[in-house]
Amino acid sequence: GENVEQHPSTLSVQEGDSAVIKCTYSDSASNYFPWYKQELGKRPQLIIDIRSNVGEKKDQRIAVTLNKTAKHFSLHITETQPEDSAVYFCAAKRVGYGGSQGNLIFGKGTKLSVKP
Amino acid sequence: DAGVIQSPRHEVTEMGQEVTLRCKPISGHDYLFWYRQTMMRGLELLIYFNNNVPIDDSGMPEDRFSAKMPNASFSTLKIQPSEPRDSAVYFCASSLELADPTYNEQFFGPGTRLTVL
Numbered sequence: 196g197e198n199v200e201q202h203p204s205t206l207s208v209q210e211g212d213s214a215v216i217k218c219t220y221s222d223s224a225s226n227y228f229p230w231y232k233q234e235l236g237k238r239p240q241l242i243i244d245i246r247s248n249v250g251e252k253k254d255q256r257i258a259v260t261l262n263k264t265a266k267h268f269s270l271h272i273t274e275t276q277p278e279d280s281a282v283y284f285c286a287a288k289r290v291g292y293g294g295s296q297g298n299l300i301f302g303k304g305t306k307l308s309v310k311p
Numbered sequence: 312d313a314g315v316i317q318s319p320r321h322e323v324t325e326m327g328q329e330v331t332l333r334c335k336p337i338s339g340h341d342y343l344f345w346y347r348q349t350m351m352r353g354l355e356l357l358i359y360f361n362n363n364v365p366i367d368d369s370g371m372p373e374d375r376f377s378a379k380m381p382n383a384s385f386s387t388l389k390i391q392p393s394e395p396r397d398s399a400v401y402f403c404a405s406s407l408e409l410a411d412p413t414y415n416e417q418f419f420g421p422g423t424r425l426t427v428l
Contacts, residue, residue, distance in 0.1 A: 229416070238402060238419040239354070284354060298344065298367060299417060303353040 197222040199287050201302025208275050209310055216305045218285035219267040227288040228261060228268045229299070234281045242283075243270070275309045282306050315420035317403050323426045329391040332423045335384055336405030344417060345378055345388050346402040354402075360386065361408075393427045400424050 198221040208214050220228075226247035231239040245252045245259045245268065252259050256275075261268040272279055286299040316335040324330055336343045344359040358368040363380045371378070375394070380386040390397055400422045406415040 238421050240419070241416050244416070298356055298359055301354045301356075 197225060197287055197289050197300040199285060199300050199302040201285050201305060203305060204303065205306045205308070207308045207310065210275060210277060212275055214272045214275055214279070214307055214309075216270045216283055216285070216307070217267060218269070218287075218302050219265075220287040220300075221266065222287070222289055223263075223266065225287040225289055225300075228259070229286050229288075230257075230259060230270050231284040231286065231301075232281045233284065233304075239284060272307075275307075277309050277311050280307055280309045315403055315405050315418055317401075317420035317423050319423060320421060321424045321426075323428065324393055325428050326394055327392045328427075329389065330393045330397075330425060330427075332388040332401050332403075332425070334386045334388070334403030334420060336386070336403070337407075337418055338384065340405035340407045340418075341383070342406045342408060342415065342417075343380060343386050344404040344406075345386070346404065346419075348400045348402060348422075349398075357388070390425075393425075395427045398425055398427050 199218055201218045206214055229244035230242050232242045233239040243254050243257055243259050245261050247263055250261055256273050258271045282304045284304045285302040288299050315337055318333045322330060341362050345357040347355045347357055355370055357370045358378045359366055360380045363383060376390055378388045402422045403420040404417040406417045
């Protein structure tokens, strides 16, 4: 089955710097790659996603890139702010079978700390 | 819509007791997922349903865990008997199957923090 590896497990940056989180996946059939942000004590929430037919997607200060050949995708946060401090999860989804939806496979998470 | 609703938000119980966690998905969503989150193991999928039918329960840790979805607006996760190692945050999530089933955002509930003493 699918396996998603996420690195680093913790990341500390100064406010204003950029942060990059990387994930690799094993199932070449995966074609949907969302990123979730979980603030302390809160629920995970989708912040951006990318589909296998594009290589990059950007939304203000966050961007995600996908390299299908190498089976890895990355989250880039520019001009980091203290409110970006949270745990970030990458995930990959296998193509469903028999009309049913495949479940998301999550990475272990990256705890990002942005120091003022 | 109020989003995914879970109850209780916090549960403290003693080892050996039965625990029931409840979830109300977003109206109209036809997929429901139960996750468990711990520091050691991260976010683990326990089971998911499509149109009230369990599709994959391979993540359920053992027979002490069971889940039901009697109708489209309600699901339960039961642990009987509970053990201290079951202490975790349990999340319920729901999603809508679009015409292209490959791309679906999962919306998470606020979670239930379970402590088994």
